[in-house]
Amino acid sequence: MAIKTILPEDKLPTQWYNIAPDMPEGSLKPPLNPGTGEPIGPEDLSAIFPMSLIGQEVTTDRFVDIPEEVQEIYKLWRPSPLIRATRLEKALDTPAKIYYKYEGVSPAGSHKPNTSVPQAFYNREAGIKRIATETGAGQWGSAMALATEMFGMECTVYMVKVSYQQKPYRRSMMEVWGAEVLASPTDRTNSGRKILEEDPESLGSLGIAISEAVEDAATHDDVNYSLGSVLNHVLLHQTIIGEEAQLQMEMAGDYPDIVIGCIGGGSNYAGLAFSFMRDKLTNGKDIEFLAAEPTACPTVTKGQFTYDFGDTLQSTPLMMMHTLGHDFVPAGIHAGGLRYHAMAPLISALVNTGNMDAVAYTQNEIFEAAIQFARSESIIPAPESSHAIKATIDKALEAKEAGEEKTILFNLSGHGYFDMSSYDSYLSGSLEDYAYPEEKIKESMAKIPKMG
DSSP: OOEEEOOOGGGOOOEEEOOGGGSOTTOOOOOBOTTTOSBOOGGGTTTTSOHHHHHHHHOOOSEEEOOHHHHHHHTTTOSOOEEEOHHHHHHHTOSOEEEEEEOTTSTTSBSTHHHHHHHHHHHHHTTOOEEEEEESSSHHHHHHHHHHHHTTOEEEEEEEHHHHHHOHHHHHHHHHTTOEEEEESOSSSHHHHHHHHHOTTOOOOHHHHHHHHHHHHHTOTTEEEEOSSSSHHHHHHHTHHHHHHHHHHHHHTOOOSEEEEEOSSSHHHHHHHHHHHHHHHHHOOOOEEEEEEETTSOHHHHSEEEEEESSTTSOSOEEEEEESOTTOOOOOOSOGGGOOSBOOHHHHHHHHTTSOEEEEEOHHHHHHHHHHHHHHHSOOBOHHHHHHHHHHHHHHHHHHHHTOOOEEEEEEOBBOTTOHHHHHHHHTTOOOOOOOOHHHHHHHHTTSOOOO
16 A cells, blocks of 8 residues: 655744755856846836745745745645555556655645745735736646635636636636636737737637736736746745655655656646755755656757747746747647746756756556556546656656666646546547647747847
8 A cells, every 4th residue: 555654743844945056057047138138137027026026036045934824824735745656566566666745635736835825925915915827727726716815815817718618627616716717818908819819719828828917917006926837936935845755755764766747837846856956966966857748738858948938928028948939829738737838947957957857748648647547546646747657657667677676756746636527538539649740839939039
């Protein structure tokens, strides 16, 4: 049976880890003002973010204190369990030891509240009344709806239209917690209206939804914008996962040879991986880091490492990252949380410097892995997390072939109990694989601004 390792309450981490000071020298490039080409300053972000979060975005401190009020809310679901997947090991007949950090125990069912709670906290402290945000699969929107309800704030969620249609219960979840949920692109913003004029049947994308949410925040004095991934402060908050996992692996008397996670914008994988990457960057630990993404949105495996906008309508600063082009609109795959054209600059820099690798999988591959995991470990994983499971199974089978006793750790970033229509499609044989055409990728990347 599975073995769980739970931290006692008095051992809970009280600080987030900031990887930026430990990154390889020269690997990080500053965000640029698209008009001037010069690095942006705090004033460039102050229209949509509170200064406390802007400070965290650029801090050089290796550790940042978690506010006591946030720590108390974390205790509703933290620590999350570290679980040894003994039944999966047996099913694979592998000498590898497999551990997973299970973030589906949060009220929203994923890792996302790790950052939505502090973001809502800092915005409330700054006097903000409403948060405007986007969501793909609905996990981030659910987490922000939960957090704003906790702090007595309003929330508007621009939900990618294809996910709005595919995942009605995620929408219901957000509405239960008091959020207004809109299918993006909408006719409520100039950004949405522009997209609908060009394509009235647009299924939307995270890039489009971000444009709408940023516009909403920038045009209302008491509204700020919150992003669920990509930015430094978001990844910072997620490191509560890895800081716990470090202590739990020590309690288990083990240490990972391989650390795996799925990537869409990069937050859940960064949350687990960065605490172990610290050991690699500062102490020379021999650890393999593997990020898994969909072939339908191959941001890291086929994208360029260059400056690009974070949204479709080009309203964000330019960031140095892996990108498929800001107007890239991926197919309506069921892993809606991984349908983003760009990758977190921190993750991108680690890949670019050779400290991290990436792999891409098709939909049928990841659902096959998800069902094998569910039948072994009982948890039905989210489609996004199933990319990490597929990568883990592949690595465990490689260890079997080589006769090596590897220790594998992956992040199970959320459960799939609101994604059963996706499983229905797989089980009925109607799920189609999709690899985004090379010519379409080239067409999108040709529009990336030439900056440095």
